[in-house]
Amino acid sequence: MKKELLGDRVELIYGFSVRTDNEPKGKYPVYGSNGIIGFIDSFKVKGPGIIIGRKGTVGAVTYSSENFTPTDTTYYVALKDNTKDDLKFWYYYLQLIGLDKLNSHSTVPGLSRDLAYLKEIRVPEKAEQKLIADFLTVIDDKIALNKRINTELENLAKTIYNYWFVQFDFPNNEGKPYKSSGGEMEWNEELKMEIPKGWKTKSLYDIAIYTNGLAMQKHRPNGDEKLPVIKIKEMNEGYSAATEYARPDIEDAYLIREGDVLFSWSASLNVMIWADKVGALNQHIFKVTSEFYPRYYFYHQISNYLNHFKLMAENRKTTMGHITIDHLKESRIVVPDDDSLILKCGERIEPILDLIVKNRMTNIDLMEVRDFLLPMLMNGQVKVKSEAKEQLSIAAEPQVKYGK
Known part of the structure; x- marks a missing residue:
């Protein structure tokens, strides 16, 4: 692979001044510097295409498989010679060359197009580009499929829960929906609503135990052994290069394992089921457990109550x-x-x-494999052997080993 400049192969074109709140809603995605920010009924660029963060999230690379509109906080990519280059390959390649480091503004981060064009690159011929892109796309397609499956599973679980405990149509003694079949209801003055006869009111505090995390800056690792710290960012986005670490000898109550329920109670109100490697729980997040109630029950009870808590925060006229x-x-x-x-x-x-957690854990493994292989595929250290997308495999140099 010969040495070239990025500007020899691609053009970075400024996005457009567009606001999603001023446009009719539609099916075409609008991309900001860190991904989709809305949908409108028209588009500026025919897809597929690559979008790169210019302002804000500098150098973030996103791929659109359909027609789209990039905002003026982004560049979109045009290949200078489609006969020499594969667009999907460049989506992966551009993630590796350090565009996030080419910040030319001191106050508001901004990607310098002129500096980007001077970036030295080495890329394979188009045939090999396509093999690499196809291989990585197979992994990303599986990740996307698992996410879609999980969305359906989450909706299914919520539907069953609501049917039983919100609409009160749990199976009666005859297997029929209780309320819809004339099950006896009674007025509850405290809740200002009818509930099934004999049911009672409790609080969220009554049904679960809420363990607040520790100030993990007081538990910094003092050796090679360490645990990643779960702050609100990790809770919402997973571990990253910016994740901090703590000593591994903290009490078990503050360890978070896959399947545990987390409830962020400050700044960002959210409840979720953790699906990642073991971590240390930081303050501002509750680990929620119960001695008497199953996980699904207190998880959905808290989830259903979140809107009430958010309204409370709004009424106090604070964003926190x-x-x-x-x-x-x-x-x-x-x-x-x-x-x-x-x-x-x-x-x-x-x-x-359990299946939702399993799918998320599978995705984490797939992303680790993809991210491990990505630089080696690009520099030729690992070669794709077959074009068959269903049976893609790789041939690695003998010294290359993958380890978690």
């Missing part, structure tokens, strides 16, 4: 949500009088949640 133990004690939810109903529903929902 801040949920305290007192708020959890003051919350009011309706709970069945018979715990067997909760356990019976869990037989349906818990396997769904």
